[in-house]
Amino acid sequence: MPLNDPTDIWRRPERAGVGPKPGHSRQEIALAAVAIADRDGLAAVSIRGVAAAVGAGAASLYRYVKSHDELVELMMDTVSGEYGVGPSAGPPRAQLLDLALQGRAVMHRHPWLAPLLLTRPSMGPNSLRYLERALAALQAVDMPGPAKLQTVAMMTAITSAFVQNELAAVAGTGDGAAPARARYVTEVLMSGDYPLLAGAMTGQHEPERPEEVFTSVLTTYLAGAGVPASGTA
Known part of the structure; x- marks a missing residue:
């Protein structure tokens, strides 16, 4: 696996089995990042900016995403959830x-x-x-x-x-x-x-x-x- 592979986020559980309950969720973070990108473009998305949008410190956001690439990975997967992927039917x-x-x-x-x-x-x-x-x-x-x-x-x-x-x-x-x-x-x-x-x-x-x-x-x-x-x- 390459260093800082963004897909590594899917290998990690969202919530560790021990320790305090996380104050934020991946979905909350991703939706905040998507809102920034929709409004101002992808270049405007940063760890610091997304942290501010969810009311967290930039350092604490790294508990959820390890890099900007992982954040973008979350964003892409979140909007992929907008597809209707029900049972197949038709030609x-x-x-x-x-x-x-x-x-x-x-x-x-x-x-x-x-x-x-x-x-x-x-x-x-x-x-x-x-x-x-x-x-x-x-x-x-x-x-x-x-x-x-x-x-x-x-x-x-x-x-x-x-x-x-x-x-x-x-x-x-x-x-x-x-x-x-x-x-x-x-x-x-x-x-x-x-x-x-x-x-x-x-x-x-x-x-x-x-x-x-x-x-x-x-x-x-x-x-x-x-x-x-x-x-x-």
Whole structure:
């Protein structure tokens, strides 16, 4: 195990068998950290700041989390608890698409989450329950176990990238970047230098809603990955 492995927090019991009852819980600490990150961004989350939010001293918080990385691990697993992971039902592709749509909603509620999922997936109990639910959707699909894990990982990566683009577009609209970008694209298309691109974009219908685009992207990926739209494979 690497030094300061954040998943070490799951190897330790929340409450030791001896000694006084803890004054705080992991959930209380994680929720305080999530609230700070939702409001001010992940960079604003610190041991000291979270300790102040729960009414504890910074030194005493290290009784619950050994590092900032462990704190982030707690945060990621806490928001993973927002998924609905009830019994599986319906075609495999529809089940995975439902999980992906839930993931998009979770990432929008917690904008700091999407970049993290590309680099450091959580291994906490809520996160593992989500993974187990996703694999249950693929249980009857004729696909090796590693391929199933890769399919779920790619679904998460696509969702993360899509949400990051959405959030960037919203931020760009606020400072005038989107209109400027639209003018630039119009100039490029009218230049005649890119006829195939101009042809592809000519006569487009009303832009699809982000939800429709996301559903189309995920459906295309899952179909290509061999996840059936109905029945089993």
